[in-house]
Amino acid sequence: MEFNFIPNLLHSTQTATATLPTREQIEEKYKWNLKDIYESDDKWDKDFEWTNKNLIRFSDFKGKLSSSPSVLYACLMLDEEIGIKLEKLSLYAMLAKDSDMRVSRYHAMDDRIKNLYARALSESSFIKPEILSIEENQLRKWIEENQELKIFEHYFDDILREKPHTLDSDKESILALSSEIAQVPYNTYSIFTNADMKFPFIKDEFGSDIQMSHGRYYAAMYSKDRAYRERAFKAYLTPYKEYVNSLNSLFTGNLKANIFYAKVRKYNSAREAALSKNNIPVSVYDNLVETVNQNFAPMYRWAKLKKELLGVEKLHPYDIYVTLFDQKYERKYNYDEAVELVLNALEIMGDDYHNSLRKAFNERWIDVYETVGKRSGAYSSGTTYGVHPYVMLNWTDLLNDVFTLAHEMGHNMHSYYTGLTQPFHYANYSIFLAEVASTFNESLLLDYLIKNSNSKEEKLHLLERYLNNITSTFYRQVMFAEFEQTVYEKTEKGEALTPEELCNLYSSLFQKYWGPSMFVDDEESFTWSRVPHFFYNFYVFQYATGMAASETLAHKVKTEGKPAIDSYITFLKAGSSDYPINVLRKAGVDMNSPEPVLSVTKKMNSILDELENLL
Template identity: 40%
Template structure:
């Protein structure tokens, strides 16, 4: 696998084309000035909305401004992620954060105003101004927030605090992406090379245990060195969530996080409960892992190495893309053509380069197209990352094409369904078409490990979030020792008694960016459970499910997430999807234990 020392070495076709947003910085600056000048115009509506016409004018102007604002923000965010060390890009992003505060400050009056109206008055405004039909559903949905919106003065103060409240996440992002250095480790040819996150994901699967251990120790070393700083940022983030929930009159931070999607807290709690009640197959898999590795002790750096030796798949980016097109063919010709366009039109930034943001994501930009960030490593995991992010990308594309701006942006809750359906279809394709029996076993092992990471690990993270937020709500301290104790306890509960604990295990919480996005990770697990059901039916040729699923991808936020999923046949208000998922995992373990 080729490594790149700078972005200029990467082939142009493997970089995204930000000219689709702005062809040059002068055009960006022109739009920035335009938005900056129009924002005060929105503030003039404060106290000046007295009829349907003025209400429509405010909403229309606000939506138009949001359109341009989102393009501005997307450009500088994507630019900054190309190289987090680049101060000019960081400067643009800082300016946008400042503009965001001004924007939210100018519009902070609106929700308190709207919720001060009675329903009959709002209906009267809509009846007298035809243009308000477009906004009507959104306006009435806002009445759900009546008990959670403060006075206009209080909202204005909170909007001014926006940048300060996001500081813990920003600080962790800079520590994690720009400051953390892992040092050197031993590479394939026994030479010393700089450890990166992408390289770590390969070395932790290396058949040479000493290399796994070396990479593992090196990877955790800087996090442990920064443990107090990171604990402080995480504690601040959690306390901010709790404080905002109290200020807005929510029973808990969890219920505040679930409110927008209209998800009952029982869905979250039942996910954890059902998983822990059915954890035995995961413990069984840990025992199988220990036996197949033939080791006296099983440690965390042994948990990712493939159990089927000598068949590790090297997959170039070109191969990965072709495999994806074949694996996702059950989704139909239009879906596959959309994927081809992603590559031909340079929607994807492929390679890992120094300073580039770690991980992977999709950013849908309404009126343009999706942008996908990868750090491709030419292996099976990278194939699945590509497939996953393209699932988000097609979801963004179809929702933007079939929904107006107001409902084009889908909820994160349903986002993970679109990405995980792709992963399950891809795995089903690979297993079905593989002739080599050893490679089939390898893929089965990979599917189990993917299941473990996307479902069980995310449920464990979700429980960690629940416990830490509840401690903050009770006024109890949050520090390194507390985080360590909670994380270690959960890791033992989920992974079972076979794992011997190294000192690093309990610091697992310190490296998780998603903990700065409260109560997000459970959606990976619910999305995975939904996807198992949908992908199985689609792979088997169920035309009705396929049709319903494609409509789901076009639906954006035109209904609440649980309702959108019900239309595909998946009802997460019942325990059935979770229980079926856990049954499927048990079947996979039984199948693998016999090979």
């Protein structure tokens, strides 16, 4: 049994207004329609009770899977039936909770489904060990002779691959029961930083008093008022600094939980365990970090140019995102305008893809605006079998929001096509593939905007946007990946990670990635404590590999046309029917090679050349 959720919090922004609107003040068309999942909370409760009562049916199959192919198939069908219910229940509870994190009812529902899911994992934990107990030749024979089992062939291959790391059924049951406890650090972190943490009030760029928030911080980082940026930067990180000991405890608790599971399953490291789930070689991770460490020159070049164009003595972290050019050419984009831009940019993908996008926009799959109590950031819900995917935004009318929309709709279409095409047990895809679809859309959007720019100044802004995208989606994520690798390795060696050590490590990496033009403020060293992705267990490196792959695929679409488009749509439909490395290889990208990584660093240099020629 698998649980599918693809969180993504990149590119979150928010307007700096005195007070946030309530959910009731937002037009219905800008709020996701949860009735597509359940008509009411009561319907959710009924499905919950059905699932709760039917978990006992797993006991009918325990100890019997090796008896016949029909028994094995019947058990897999029950696992699928339960899994579909759990995914719908979880999706509804998560989206309802994230809509307003002050509502205790939906926190309770979210807790209930997590408890139920833990029970389901425990009740079904015998399945993989019993499949592994079947003699492999016998299992292969059953697959060949029974058409019903044939569709599970890759599923069985994946189980057999993990045989050295799979325990007996009793131990698997214990580990499944412990999964709820392992989620405590992240769940506590999420509630604390989104609902309980209080930010200070500051003067905005117009002299008005505003309370800092997650979204307002991001919006402030684009302000041309440097003093305001500095105030916002320091105010935003103040509570993280004040509560660093508690945040450190949650952070290290999450590390230790993942290390525990890796050791119990006899992996060499938590990193190997995390990557093994999708059969990603550790060498892919190492290749990414090492190749980037040998190619900091474009980043240093960009930092030096930023410093010169801003005319500052020292470049600070709060100078990273502000435009270098005249803001009168920096447009605001309301959501409806952005929808049309994304549709126009992706028209190159053909009618089928384009019509699917329109369906998502027209049928309320997206929650657009920040409201009181709403979760910060942006994400796509991933594939939930039998239900369309959802997208959460926090819209602020910035160009960055337009790219966030394109990014999340890349995830959304990936989930949509996979859910339409694959059976339940393949109707998900790894994060390794997910970030290809999202950055692919961003690349096509940027190309469209540059081609349709009306002036030199507008083109400069867009080229700058491209460079900032590479900075945040590629280099920054590799920096996060190197930080994550280091803290796990230190913990696995038995070293205690104090807040001071984490701050020093993060600060030194930030300096290394930005180079001599950057001055690292003390506040920046606490940024490790505000990155929720560090709780996702070796997640962030896939943003960078995804961008490297998407640059290759976007180039193919632009130069080869329909054959490349068809190949890309096939990629979106593949789900987990093959290992992600193979899915990408079939689409024309080999992530075992440094070439896709180098393609991004070379692209950054070429964009810098183009920008400097315009200056």
